[in-house]
Amino acid sequence: MTNTVMPTPETDAQAVTTSAENYETPQIAIASQWQLMWWKFRRHRLAMISLVIVGSFYFIAIFAGFFAPQATTTYNRKYTQAPPQTIHWFDDGKFGPYVYGYKQETDPRTLERTYTVDKETKIPLSFFVKGDSYAIGFSNMPLSWLNKLHISGNRHFFGAKNHGDPFYLFGSDDLGRDVWSRVIFASQISLSVGLVGVFMSLGLGIIIGGISGLIGGWIDNLIQRWIELLKSIPDIPLWMALATAVPARWDPVVVYFMITVILSFIGWTGMARVVRGKFLSLREEDFILAAQLDGVPAQRIILKHMMPSFLSHIIASVTLSIPGMILGETALSFLGLGLQPPVVSWGVMLKDAQSIRVIANMPWMLLPGAAVSITVLLFNFLGDGLRDAADPYH
Amino acid sequence: MLKYVLKRVLLMFPMMFLISILVFITIQLPPGDYVSAMIEQMRDQQGTNWSPQFEEGMRQRYGLNESVVVQYGKWISNIVLHGDFGYSFQNSEPSQRIIWDRLGMTLLVTLSSFIFTWVVALPIGIYSAVRQYSLGDYIFSIIGFIGMATPGFLIALIMMYIAFTQWGNSLSGLFSPEYESAPWNVDKFIDFLKHLWIPMIIIGTGGTAGLIRIMRANLLDELNRPYVETARAKGMPEWKLLLKYPVRHALNPFVSTIGWTLPALVAGEAIVSIVLNLPTTGPILLQSLQVQDMYVAAGFLLLLSLLTLTGTLLSDILLAWLDPRIRFE
Secondary structure, X not given: OOEEEOOOHHHOHHHHHHHHHOOOOOOOOEEEHHHHHHHHHHHOHHHHHHHHHHHHHHHHHHOHHHHOOOOOOOOXXXXXXXXXXXXXXXXXXXEEEEEEEEEEEEOOOOOOEEEEEEEEEEEEEEEEEEEEEEEEEOOXXXXXXXXXXXXXXXXXXXXXXXXXOOOOOOOEOOOOOEHHHHHHHHHHHHHXXXXXXXXXXXXXXXXXHHHHHHHOHHHHXXXXXXXXXXXXXXXXXXXXXXXXXXXXXXXHHHHHHHHHHHHHHHHHHHHHHHHHHHHHHHHOOHHHHHHHHOOOOHHHHHHHHHHHHHHHHHHHHHHHHHHHHHHHHHHHHHOOOOOOOOOOOHHHHHHOXXXXXXXXXXXXXXHHHHHHHHHHHHHHHHHHHHHHHHOOOO | OHHHHHHHHHHHHHHHHHHHHHHHHHHHOOOOOHHHHHHHHHHHHHOOOOOHHHHHHHHHHHOOOOOHHHHHHHHHHHHHHHOOOXXXXXXXXXXXXXXXXXXXXXXHHHXXXXXXXXXXXXXXXXXXXXXXXXXXXHHHHHHHHHHHHOOHHHHHHHHXXXXXXXXXXXXXXXXXXXXXXXXXXXXXXXXXHHHHHHHHHXXXXXXXXXXXXXXXXXXXXXHOOHHHHHHHHOOOOHHHHHHHOHHHHHHHHHHHOHHXXXXXXXXXXXHHHHXXXXXXXXXXXXXXXXXXXXXXXXXXXXXXXHHHHHHHXXXXXXXXXXXXXXXXX
């Protein structure tokens, strides 16, 4: 069942040449199921674009220290609440990116700062500039041997030529920290929480869904009712209740792990349903019966005969459930029940943008929300494409 | 039909029983209890130390040093027998007054956002299916995708920004200050309606986007069926044909979505109401969870679940009424 026979000579150059040599035997090119799926997926343009962008998001997240112009903790008292700047790429017709500096006035009564663009001063920008030092890989983990697995550097992909010049692409926050850099660093948490959470749900889903689908009977019935029950509880209130059980003073890594556990608490139900459904329908297939009659052990039937035909569906539903995890973490951190500063995630950043005072004066503080929306949107497109490709025979 | 309804209603009881256990365990999960949380807070504020006897006395008074099973038994039997949801430590009054007040508002807001999602999603879904790949279809699809990808609280924050910069008000609450504690009358109701539409739209947006896609897909499946062609060949007016056959057919899976859209709406309401500071369950639930005011939190969780379970039950019955095949399964 893993291989299918398809006469597609134009996609297999070797097949064409061999058939030219001895064309009396009909030539058959064999494309594996994964190949068929890839061909089908490739045609889904939106999903392809999403795959590339999501891939680059993860790439940037891994090398966040390099791509972010500043560190998350770097602040500048002189430039608090500074609005975003626009990059000008050409200076006098020559390539030389720069941003204009700020002119600021402080209201003597309210001490509120107002910024205007200062066209007199140009702050030169450049690629591969020296700046804050960073570590790529593991750092700040509770295990000391893990922390050795990193490389440090101080070159940044793009930033102000002279270290310390104000360059705030997404503006700066109340303390004068660069929002753009923080959004990049926050993606490490926000993007990985979805993956870790989904894999945890997947593990639970495969085990429980598998038991439900394979054994059937009253166990199946019980598990199905239990899933219905969990699904009928509104998720955010339940997550809130579970998240309060995680003390804020715990190590951030442990809190992070606990949050993914909480998100998987409901997340596995969807996965279990997919797995169960697939097991139930595959059980009736002729090729499974044939394998059973041949005396193939159950374990081998599951792993070698059933797994390949539903793995693709699982990958699609995994992708489609990542957005829920990302949104869940964002919501919890936004409410102050999830991750806590100094850890940065998009939700933690949005927490600073809760009051009307902040939103009215510094609307750029909502930009981490745009990052959330875009990521979720891309995962939805990607998942749609994968779902269509999961069954390449239709 | 009656048998089916009876069966579904009876199934509610074990479900509610299990949910109540789950809720109670969840509420017990945080380390410590209300007394230890309170004492810790007082220590932070005043630097005074509390004697262990005082602590013990408080626990005794609130029944917190009994075993979890006994606590659960007391809690659930009081709810079932007397409608008593326990004591709110924080507010020093019975929880049910706080709970019912807030829950009523939640019900109103959720219900109106639910109606909003249907009123908007149905016609747009039908339009998008009938005029597939038209400009309107694309525009609605794009808006729908963005709506699905943007969490409700973010839409709320953006709306707050727009309202503040455009009209100079902050959108929060469900009443103008002068009506907040006034008894219900026509003026207050009109004022309420004036405030209601904003949370209604914010909470409904995500669900609407999903429902449009479902309606569109269902209807597209039906539109190519031979019976549609037959009716058209017989010269049936297009709109009458559309509403009478394929739309009715596509409505069944639509009704069955209530089972998951309703919990989603209630969940969305919880977080949006915290942002907009609505007098609904969200803000109080958050607060009670933070200070471990456990009976208030447990009551809210239990009743919110009951709300969605009842909604699902009603949708199942509605579906059985619409589609006879389900009744005889």
